[in-house]
Amino acid sequence: MQTELSKKLGVEHAIFGFTPFPAVAAAISRAGGFGVLGAVRYTAPDELARDLDWMEEHVDGKPYGLDVVMPATKVEGVTEADVEAMIPEGHRQFVRDTLAKHGVPELAEGEASGWRITGWMEQVARNQLDVAFDYPIRLLANALGSPPADVIRRAHDHDVLVAALAGSARHARKHADAGIDIVVAQGYEAGGHTGEIASMVLTPEAVDAVAPLPVLAAGGIGSGQQIAAALALGAQGVWLGSLWLTTTEADLHSPALTRKLLAAGSGDTVRSRALTGKPARQLRTEWTDAWDDPQGPGTLPMPLQGLLVAEAVSRIQKYEVQELLGTPVGQIVGRMNSERSVQAVFDDLTRGFEQAVDRVIRIAGRGSQS
Amino acid sequence: MQTELSKKLGVEHAIFGFTPFPAVAAAISRAGGFGVLGAVRYTAPDELARDLDWMEEHVDGKPYGLDVVMPATKVEGVTEADVEAMIPEGHRQFVRDTLAKHGVPELAEGEASGWRITGWMEQVARNQLDVAFDYPIRLLANALGSPPADVIRRAHDHDVLVAALAGSARHARKHADAGIDIVVAQGYEAGGHTGEIASMVLTPEAVDAVAPLPVLAAGGIGSGQQIAAALALGAQGVWLGSLWLTTTEADLHSPALTRKLLAAGSGDTVRSRALTGKPARQLRTEWTDAWDDPQGPGTLPMPLQGLLVAEAVSRIQKYEVQELLGTPVGQIVGRMNSERSVQAVFDDLTRGFEQAVDRVIRIAGRGSQS
Numbered sequence: 001m002q003t004e005l006s007k008k009l010g011v012e013h014a015i016f017g018f019t020p021f022p023a024v025a026a027a028i029s030r031a032g033g034f035g036v037l038g039a040v041r042y043t044a045p046d047e048l049a050r051d052l053d054w055m056e057e058h059v060d061g062k063p064y065g066l067d068v069v070m071p072a073t074k075v076e077g078v079t080e081a082d083v084e085a086m087i088p089e090g091h092r093q094f095v096r097d098t099l100a101k102h103g104v105p106e107l108a109e110g111e112a113s114g115w116r117i118t119g120w121m122e123q124v125a126r127n128q129l130d131v132a133f134d135y136p137i138r139l140l141a142n143a144l145g146s147p148p149a150d151v152i153r154r155a156h157d158h159d160v161l162v163a164a165l166a167g168s169a170r171h172a173r174k175h176a177d178a179g180i181d182i183v184v185a186q187g188y189e190a191g192g193h194t195g196e197i198a199s200m201v202l203t204p205e206a207v208d209a210v211a212p213l214p215v216l217a218a219g220g221i222g223s224g225q226q227i228a229a230a231l232a233l234g235a236q237g238v239w240l241g242s243l244w245l246t247t248t249e250a251d252l253h254s255p256a257l258t259r260k261l262l263a264a265g266s267g268d269t270v271r272s273r274a275l276t277g278k279p280a281r282q283l284r285t286e287w288t289d290a291w292d293d294p295q296g297p298g299t300l301p302m303p304l305q306g307l308l309v310a311e312a313v314s315r316i317q318k319y320e321v322q323e324l325l326g327t328p329v330g331q332i333v334g335r336m337n338s339e340r341s342v343q344a345v346f347d348d349l350t351r352g353f354e355q356a357v358d359r360v361i362r363i364a365g366r367g368s369q370s
Numbered sequence: 371m372q373t374e375l376s377k378k379l380g381v382e383h384a385i386f387g388f389t390p391f392p393a394v395a396a397a398i399s400r401a402g403g404f405g406v407l408g409a410v411r412y413t414a415p416d417e418l419a420r421d422l423d424w425m426e427e428h429v430d431g432k433p434y435g436l437d438v439v440m441p442a443t444k445v446e447g448v449t450e451a452d453v454e455a456m457i458p459e460g461h462r463q464f465v466r467d468t469l470a471k472h473g474v475p476e477l478a479e480g481e482a483s484g485w486r487i488t489g490w491m492e493q494v495a496r497n498q499l500d501v502a503f504d505y506p507i508r509l510l511a512n513a514l515g516s517p518p519a520d521v522i523r524r525a526h527d528h529d530v531l532v533a534a535l536a537g538s539a540r541h542a543r544k545h546a547d548a549g550i551d552i553v554v555a556q557g558y559e560a561g562g563h564t565g566e567i568a569s570m571v572l573t574p575e576a577v578d579a580v581a582p583l584p585v586l587a588a589g590g591i592g593s594g595q596q597i598a599a600a601l602a603l604g605a606q607g608v609w610l611g612s613l614w615l616t617t618t619e620a621d622l623h624s625p626a627l628t629r630k631l632l633a634a635g636s637g638d639t640v641r642s643r644a645l646t647g648k649p650a651r652q653l654r655t656e657w658t659d660a661w662d663d664p665q666g667p668g669t670l671p672m673p674l675q676g677l678l679v680a681e682a683v684s685r686i687q688k689y690e691v692q693e694l695l696g697t698p699v700g701q702i703v704g705r706m707n708s709e710r711s712v713q714a715v716f717d718d719l720t721r722g723f724e725q726a727v728d729r730v731i732r733i734a735g736r737g738s739q740s
Binding site: 001014168187195196198201202205219221223225226230231233265266294331332356357359361363364366 | 371372373384538539557558559565566567568569570571572574575589590591593595596598599600601602603604635636637664701702704705723724726727729730731733734735736
């Protein structure tokens with residue numbers, strides 16, 4: 001499965017795997033794909049350095065990348081405390097009431113919330129980059145808009161390709177104008193922040209909008225058939241995030257959450273502002289229902305909502321409160337029905353892709369060629 | 371482009387075109403696809419007979435089908451007047467106020483509303499079938515659930531295949547259990563009534579759910595690349611509705627509406643209950659905004675909403691009130707940018723399909739075969 005982009009990056013298959021887990025990212029690269037480590041959870045640069053050291057030891061020399069969350073709009077001199085002060089008391093009370101209603105215990109004294117807003121702030125992302133450019137990363141992806149011009153220049157100086165996520169053709173063109181190298185077209189069905197245009201429509205629109213820049217299709221892809229479909233739509237590869245959450249190398253720190261993911265169907269996700277204030281697809285839970293309820297206070301804009309719910313999300317995860325426990329994940333969760341190694345998942349993807357190609361060749365009457 | 375299903379029906383391309391216009395349906399069949407005439411607007415059986423006579427004269431002996439709207443749940447002895455009586459006065463006033471706000475003129479005295487609820491009632495659909503089975507239709511599709519068992523039997527006695535639309539794998543399985551022959555998997559991005567699972571995810575789920583029954587992919591398909599993608603996903607063909615609305619053979623009775631369709635982007639539709647009471651994708655307008663506004667009265671359940679807005683929709687269409695003028699259409703509207711003949715659209719689809727197949731073959735490294 002070779003495209004111009006996969007050849008440029010020196011990978012065997014045009015399959016890009018986004019994951020917050022170094023063990024998963026390294027396994028994807030070793031399997032012949034391109035592992036992309038999500039950096040949002042690294043608030044301390046030395047933690048990122050430690051995990052990139054680990055990656056270096058475990059990718060067997062294969063290429064990999066890093067995904068940061070750098071907001072397009074820079075907010076100067078605003079601290080986390082400033083943002084905290086903007087949260088209405090009624091919303092804080094709603095969080096307390098909802099947690100109390102479900103009997104969610106408090107964190108132990110001095111126990112930090114694991115899920116922090118700070119990873120979303122530009123300075124944190126810049127500190128991450130200072131670390132990352134010391135490593136031979138081949139790709140830098142940004143999940144929120146185009147990275148600033150100086151970051152793109154710095155990446156190019158390090159021979160690092162820059163990718164940015166887009167939910168519309170207009171958004172994709174904006175990225176191209178900013179000088180990025182790869183557009184990740186994130187369809188409605190994708191996990192995490194996503195727009196309303198489905199992959200079937202978005203992928204070819206993005207391809208047409210930014211050609212000859214390469215587009216990766218993201219959203220709804222978790223099988224070789226879906227990879228073949230995305231490539232037929234003009235993508236130069238696929239960007240898969242959700243699928244790795246139930247691999248044996250992933251470390252969700254919650255068997256209950258893994259069980260929920262394995263049991264969920266494609267209809268069990270919702271595009272909700274509950275987690276960050278922007279629409280993000282995730283498991284539908286009583287927590288998302290509470291925020292999406294027209295009778296409730298509703299969500300706050302980004303970054304307030306993320307800050308507001310950070311501790312609550314940590315508590316829900318730590319105590320595995322079944323009915324509230326969720327995670328960003330796409331509609332492809334319906335296909336994630338067993339815990340398997342990254343290599344086993346990868347073998348399925350490539351085998352399924354070859355079968356889908358056989359099928360299309362047969363239907364197109366190119367049978368004499370197979 | 372040949373699948374088992376297209377061979378069974380004797381068509382050259384596995385492209386099924388759904389349309390309310392006989393001239394479009396006939397042109398699709400003549401072009402080598404399978405035209406499916408939507409029957410919902412025929413309240414009088416003799417009008418349907420007249421148009422089927424016309425079809426017979428214009429399909430050049432090629433096969434075609436009929437699409438009816440037969441509700442899964444039968445409501446015995448309920449008249450249109452009974453349903454009318456269930457509509458709250460506040461909702462009627464909201465319709466009057468919204469039309470007045472936009473200066474929409476009244477219909478002339480005695481002028482009937484063109485858009486009627488009655489086509490949605492079972493008896494009307496049964497009268498349509500009495501007519502249709504006198505013609506050599508090859509396919510009967512139902513847009514609302516599985517048809518009743520006696521209708522399926524009657525179709526099979528006439529050697530007519532039965533298709534039903536499904537928005538989820540569970541829904542598809544229910545149809546299969548009812549004895550239908552073809553599932554049309556209608557993705558989130560489709561025009562008209564649709565669920566929340568996007569085609570990229572829904573198509574393979576439906577295929578797995580009902581195999582070996584054939585699945586047609588619907589939603590988001592308007593190019594040869596998208597047809598190749600749908601076939602890679604396991605579909606035995608594609609079901610296209612929106613794409614034909616801007617063909618020269620279509621008769622929308624509204625140049626303003628055609629212009630809106632040609633200008634609209636993929637982000638200009640909304641999945642709204644405004645038209646029928648069930649979520650249906652359509653152009654987003656100030657009319658859909660009014661119904662979807664949390665400050666408004668909200669929509670009524672099917673069939674009340676359809677009855678409530680029938681006359682208003684006729685007035686908006688007749689007087690081409692720009693900001694309110696809409697129609698069911700999918701996200702593929704972003705690709706409908708010129709008025710062309712059905713044959714020209716068809717040529718584009720088949721050419722684009724061959725190019726997409728070439729592309730997939732190249733990426734898969736089967737290049738030596740091409």
